[in-house]
Amino acid sequence: MSAGSVLIVSGKPESAGSMESMLVKEGFYPVYCAHSANEARRQFINMQPDLLIISTPLPDEQGIDLVFDAHERTSAGIVVIARPEHLFDMQASLEKTGALILPKPINRLTLLQTVRFALSVRNSLTQLRSERDSLKKRMDERKVIEQAKWTLVEKLSMSEPQAARLIQKRAMDLRLPQIQVAEEIIKKYE
Structure with missing residues (x-):
């Protein structure tokens, strides 16, 4: 370790x-x-x-x-x-x-075992925090994409699947992440 x-x-x-x-x-x-x-x-x-x-x-x-x-x-x-x-x-x-x-x-052995245990717990917590932060980021991005999708539904009278497809297609065509496309849509229509 x-x-x-x-x-x-x-x-x-x-x-x-x-x-x-x-x-x-x-x-x-x-x-x-x-x-x-x-x-x-x-x-x-x-x-x-x-x-x-x-x-x-x-x-x-x-x-x-x-x-x-x-x-x-x-x-x-x-x-x-x-x-x-x-x-x-x-x-x-x-x-x-x-x-x-x-x-x-x-004593030396007790200290070493405790130190290793403390590091093991620290590493587990660090990994859990990283996973939590990653999930939070993905959820936040998903919320923005959903907001953009519903903005398209409302402003351009699209169906929900059409709006989702438009965001996906624009992201692929422009070689951009969907979150970036969604943010631009929100800025444009709100």
Whole structure:
């Protein structure tokens, strides 16, 4: 699985460094580190990470707000590593973000499995969003074509099949998509 970019956010540079070297050894690349929530937010401007690992608490905040910001600004899979006494509160707060929350201390195998799972979920969601957007675009185009067809029925007293055929024929003759022909018809008659 190609992981794309990973951003590790940890207030402890040694902890971030050990996670970074482990992920690089496992084939994840590139791996970036930020040592505060604000530094991570600045990095969101320059990159769209595929995976975000946040080890809480951070020097400038608990980390919950960063998860919400990351959820809004990126499509990254999010893994949060928290102290056991904060797990319940974090799970309740972050439930809608889809972040995976693990208790400290974390072992290598658990982190790797969770990271792979987060990426798998992220990839599935990205594919679903793409399919949804494609369907929405096709439905929107269909609505415009239908509007043009009914405009021809109304303005030129055509039957519905005649209007549909006219749009199809004009699109083929002009080597244009039907949506473009439909938009021109709407502009012309309305």
